Amino acid sequence: MSMLSPIPVREIGLKHLRQACSSCSLRELCLPLGLSPDEMHAVDALVSQGKPIKRGEALYRAGEPFRSLFAVRLGFFKTSVVSEDGREQVTGFHMTGDLIGMDAVSTDFHTCDSIALEDSEVCELPFADMEELARKIPSLQHHFYKVMSREIVRDHGVMLLLGNMKAEERIAAFLLNLSQRFALRGYSSSSFHLRMTREEIGSYLGLKLETVSRTLSKFQDQGFIKVQNRLIELIDQDALRHLVSNCPG
Amino acid sequence: MSMLSPIPVREIGLKHLRQACSSCSLRELCLPLGLSPDEMHAVDALVSQGKPIKRGEALYRAGEPFRSLFAVRLGFFKTSVVSEDGREQVTGFHMTGDLIGMDAVSTDFHTCDSIALEDSEVCELPFADMEELARKIPSLQHHFYKVMSREIVRDHGVMLLLGNMKAEERIAAFLLNLSQRFALRGYSSSSFHLRMTREEIGSYLGLKLETVSRTLSKFQDQGFIKVQNRLIELIDQDALRHLVSNCPG
DNA sequence: GCGAGCTGTTGAGCCAGATCAAGGCAAAAC
């Protein structure tokens, strides 16, 4: 809760705080623009809202059968894959409005774990039903193609980061990316709370937690940011941007 | 041409060696199984076959408007993204039967370059038309979701490799992956020709070309493989597999 | 057939980031 919160709560059932996509302020993040009232209603009928996930709990785990995509309504998730020999790679951090689970379409089983990093709430989009509905609503069909494509593009960006960038550049890029995503959701872009540990940041960026810690301290010494545990304040975003795009030497 | 070649050539037009998906031996790689003859015919009507791309030429480049996905019919491609400051990251190598260009759906512009590493041929799948057809053919709609999802899973695998593995493990994984993909297409899994330079391998794996070269030499010294320029022979696949899954220490 | 580039190999030395180690702090548990 805070700047983003204004999701009007409308009670429909007893068990659920059931709440329609049509009245959700995150609509434009999860769904295509320009749905007619009828179409919107059809979507509402399929999506179940407001499933709570406690901090530390898994929304799903690798190997579980796939049924639904999930939209993060509130909170923060990490997704990660684990190799046979037990090494974890965080593949993404996901916040309000993000759609997750697309990797599971390929095999009908989830291929990664999705863990809540704070108390969260998700909406469930049964994929088979959505696919059927998408056949009647071209923009919905296209939307899902787009969402998956966007994930591919994002992954390519991470590959670029992991394959080419130095520790400082990675961290700077990471902070700027978070900042931008918070801004897009109406939160402050210059001051935010990290939901993940240094180790999780490191796993995502291909670094050890000590390197993450040291680099943040260094940025603080240089006056680029202020770090206080998980509270980050960006003081000089331009300096960070400069680091990301000018480092190659 | 060689073991995979038996695509019967059937002339339809004068300009094109037009050839139907319905009679293409790669069908099961590009298209869903179980299409009816009518459905197959509808697909044939949309897909234009046999566009040749010379070695070194671009199939498309980042920034170009998106119109179609492409199926590699013959040959070998690399795709790569370039950062603002000019660093290249190879995001994938693509061979016969692979579908490429999915990243472009998100913005309607291509986000990466696709370069032929040998003389190649592609089929063009106009995406808007395919989407429309997919509304009438559920399995086709699902197929494209699956293909994109598979790309996401693959990318997560690369992220794991780039984030966690050592040089030797990366190279071993790379060789095994190529081997497996050649096998799937009816080529030898133990002896193949690399279509890419050491530098391109390095870019894909987040290593410098010297490291790639050294590691291949080392594997040869250890008797795991035989290297003769771009010709690779896998002598002891188990040793390579062992490297990939047992290295963490 | 011959020279000019690419492409690949190998060596020597160096450095960014990993590893190992020791504490400190803050929130949760008891």
Next chain:
DNA sequence: GTTTTGCCTTGATCTGGCTCAACAGCTCGC
């Protein structure tokens, strides 16, 4: 309110892969 536990920071040292450099072998154009 104290202990526990997990998370973070910082220092010292080590090393895998990078950098720089020299050269060898192919391939392609002429």
